[in-house]
Every structure is written in C-alpha cells, then in structure tokens.
Amino acid sequence: MDVQGAAKAPGDPMSAQDSRFEAEAKYRALVEQIPGVVYLDPVDVNADSIFVSPQLRDLIGVDPKDWIADHDCWGDHIIRTTSFALGMNTCIRTRTMFR
Numbered sequence: 001m002d003v004q005g006a007a008k009a010p011g012d013p014m015s016a017q018d019s020r021f022e023a024e025a026k027y028r029a030l031v032e033q034i035p036g037v038v039y040l041d042p043v044d045v046n047a048d049s050i051f052v053s054p055q056l057r058d059l060i061g062v063d064p065k066d067w068i069a070d071h072d073c074w075g076d077h078i079i080r081t082t083s084f085a086l087g088m089n090t091c092i093r094t095r096t097m098f099r
Helices: 016-033 055-060 064-069 073-094
Strands: none
Touching: 055 064, 064 073
C-alpha cells in the first residue's frame, strides 16, 4: 500500500506554510473590509507603493493598479483636487461661474 500523505491528528501544530496561509487570509480579509485605504511601501528612496487596498477606488476614484503603476499619481491627484477646490472657492467668494 502506497501512502501519499499523512493526516494530522487533532492538536498537531500547524505547519509553517499553513500558518502563513491562514495569517495572510486573515490580513487580506481585514484590509479589504476596513473603511480606509491600506498601503504598503518599501523603506527605500523611491516613492513606490507595492500594495494599495481596493478602497482607494471608492474614496478618491483611482484604481489601485493605476496608483501602483504611476509614481506621480498621488501628486497629480492632489494637484487636480486642490486646483478644483481652489477654483470652486474662488467662484463662491466672487460669485462667478466655475470654468
């Protein structure tokens, strides 16, 4: 009889791989459920994100894949948003139409 695997008895410790898989699944569920953006940036001189949670799309309208691919995405987004807000503020103060 050829045995290809062994069943674990209840109470046997999880393998390191099983433990890592379970921890990653819990972390992913947490990150995808919280009402905020979670990001992961390496500690280096570049401003490169290696992970951005899906909530980014809902909160600021930028796809996480675009965010990661475009190194200037944050700066461009802030400039567009700030320019729009300043333009609207000026229109409100001067009671003119926004163009």
